[in-house]
Amino acid sequence: MKPSNGCAVVGVGYTSQGRVPGRTMLSFHVEAAAQAIADAGLTGKDIDGLICYRHFPAATGEPDVTPYLVAEHLGISPTYLSQEANCARSHLLHAIAALEAGECNYVVISYGHNALSSDSILKLLYQKGSEEMVFGHFGATADYALAARRAMHLFGTGPETWKHIAVGQRKWANLNPRAMHHGRPMTFDDYFNSRLVVEPFRLFDNCLITDGGRACVVTTVERARDLPHRPVRIMGFGHHHPSSGVQRARHLAGPTGAKRAGERALRMAGVALSDIDACEIYDCFTYTVEITLQDLGFFGPGEGADWFAGGRIEPGGAMPVNTSGGLLSESYQMGLTPVTEAVMQLMGRCGDRQMGPATRTKEPEVILCTDNGGTLQSCACYVFGRE
Amino acid sequence: MDNVKPLPLINGDNEQFWKGCARHELRFQKCRRCGFVRWPPSFLCPECHYTDAEMIRASGRGRVYSFVVYHMAYHQGFTDDLPYVVALVELAEGPRFLSNIVGCEPDDVACDMPVEVVWDDIGEWSLPKFRLLP
Ligand SMILES: [Zn+2]
Numbered sequence: 001m002k003p004s005n006g007c008a009v010v011g012v013g014y015t016s017q018g019r020v021p022g023r024t025m026l027s028f029h030v031e032a033a034a035q036a037i038a039d040a041g042l043t044g045k046d047i048d049g050l051i052c053y054r055h056f057p058a059a060t061g062e063p064d065v066t067p068y069l070v071a072e073h074l075g076i077s078p079t080y081l082s083q084e085a086n087c088a089r090s091h092l093l094h095a096i097a098a099l100e101a102g103e104c105n106y107v108v109i110s111y112g113h114n115a116l117s118s119d120s121i122l123k124l125l126y127q128k129g130s131e132e133m134v135f136g137h138f139g140a141t142a143d144y145a146l147a148a149r150r151a152m153h154l155f156g157t158g159p160e161t162w163k164h165i166a167v168g169q170r171k172w173a174n175l176n177p178r179a180m181h182h183g184r185p186m187t188f189d190d191y192f193n194s195r196l197v198v199e200p201f202r203l204f205d206n207c208l209i210t211d212g213g214r215a216c217v218v219t220t221v222e223r224a225r226d227l228p229h230r231p232v233r234i235m236g237f238g239h240h241h242p243s244s245g246v247q248r249a250r251h252l253a254g255p256t257g258a259k260r261a262g263e264r265a266l267r268m269a270g271v272a273l274s275d276i277d278a279c280e281i282y283d284c285f286t287y288t289v290e291i292t293l294q295d296l297g298f299f300g301p302g303e304g305a306d307w308f309a310g311g312r313i314e315p316g317g318a319m320p321v322n323t324s325g326g327l328l329s330e331s332y333q334m335g336l337t338p339v340t341e342a343v344m345q346l347m348g349r350c351g352d353r354q355m356g357p358a359t360r361t362k363e364p365e366v367i368l369c370t371d372n373g374g375t376l377q378s379c380a381c382y383v384f385g386r387e
Numbered sequence: 388m389d390n391v392k393p394l395p396l397i398n399g400d401n402e403q404f405w406k407g408c409a410r411h412e413l414r415f416q417k418c419r420r421c422g423f424v425r426w427p428p429s430f431l432c433p434e435c436h437y438t439d440a441e442m443i444r445a446s447g448r449g450r451v452y453s454f455v456v457y458h459m460a461y462h463q464g465f466t467d468d469l470p471y472v473v474a475l476v477e478l479a480e481g482p483r484f485l486s487n488i489v490g491c492e493p494d495d496v497a498c499d500m501p502v503e504v505v506w507d508d509i510g511e512w513s514l515p516k517f518r519l520l521p
Pocket of ligand 1: 418419420421422423432433434435436437
């Protein structure tokens with residue numbers, strides 16, 4: 001493992017998001033990528049690497065969103081082209097490798113989905129193996145609920161812990177005009193009154209389903225100095241893929257992949273947890289935030305309820321978490337929700353939710369970020385710093 | 388959407404398991420080299436990569452490793468069952484098997500409770516489900 005690397009994120013691309021009918025999955029990928037390229041002060045001609053997030057089932061009447069298609073629609077012919085076939089999350093690592101190998105100068109990572117307005121998610125749901133469907137078991141909510149239930153049994157977590165995560169992140173979303181839940185405050189009572197979906201999860205333990213896309217541009221720190229925004233250095237990264245699905249998994253109540261991924265990322269970055277100013281954690285469910293922060297070492301098993309209490313992760317708190325509102329309250333853009341928010345915070349471009357005096361929090365210098373695939377089957381951890 | 392429940396789809400890996408179920412036998416692969424009993428079914432042993440396995444008949448007894456209660460049907464075939472319990476049952480022989488806990492109220496279920504297999508016959512198929520033991 002190298003002590004540090006010389007890559008940085010230099011641009012972020014947003015699209016309309018929320019319920020945006022009449023748009024294809026491909027159109028969100030392409031719009032987000034083009035926005036990110038422009039945000040970085042570049043043009044399509046500069047882009048020689050393209051990495052697309054997971055290939056979701058195509059909605060009826062739409063083509064499969066392959067990286068060929070995204071490249072074609074962007075009018076680019078990259079030297080490096082890839083896409084995760086399933087849910088494993090190593091996109092930034094791929095970008096860094098392509099840049100450091102000298103294969104690329106500017107790499108775009110993109111995601112897009114018309115998840116809310118198309119039948120793509122329904123198709124995904126029924127891809128589950130027949131052995132599970134015959135017992136009425138479908139989808140990620142129930143898989144994560146199985147993990148969360150075991151954690152409740154083992155170390156006494158549950159809704160009394162998760163309410164702090166749901167409500168705390170909602171407060172950040174209320175400061176973010178782009179967030180799907182902007183303008184919709186949530187109280188603890190609202191959390192407990194949300195309907196049970198797959199117990200122990202309520203609706204507000206679940207992430208959003210979103211139409212939209214997100215992208216970012218990665219380059220070398222050297223090249224980044226010539227671009228318009230203050231570069232955000234990738235100080236360290238670590239990955240771990242426990243891989244097994246819920247039946248064979250032995251990591252459902254921790255330690256998850258976050259433990260090894262976090263240790264590796266912090267070591268490479270040369271920082272300790274006490275140096276971290278904020279966390280942008282992949283939050284497909286409230287429990288995911290708890291088990292990830294627990295496995296990263298912020299608190300011991302079962303100590304989450306006390307750690308989260310008193311608004312620690314909220315605006316004004318000592319450890320802001322998911323400052324855009326996250327997947328729970330901003331929008332579901334896979335791992336690019338946390339990554340792009342870390343980058344925007346470190347660039348100082350977050351408006352009302354910007355860390356610092358505006359939100360009575362620390363000025364961010366170092367932000368820890370995670371991405372998570374499958375049912376806790378993959379964890380990628382990144383430490384970003386102001387260059 | 389179809390309101391008929393899905394049935395198992397047979398493939399080269401799971402065929403022996405479901406054939407056993409049709410005889411009300413819960414059968415798993417056991418590695419002939421290291422003895423690891425595995426589920427889901429697979430071509431080789433994930434512990435030692437040995438391909439030769441015998442099919443052992445499990446006792447059908449185990450405990451609830453974890454469970455969830457569905458309050459929403461993701462498929463119309465399960466609407467009338469709501470609320471229903473899906474559990475990871477850790478069998479005495481080692482593997483964890485995803486199934487249903489039946490014959491009780493969802494509130495009666497807790498982690499680590501002992502359970503035993505009961506058979507749900509649907510036409511030519513038999514699905515292994517579990518009930519709480521006193
Ligand atoms: Zn073996």
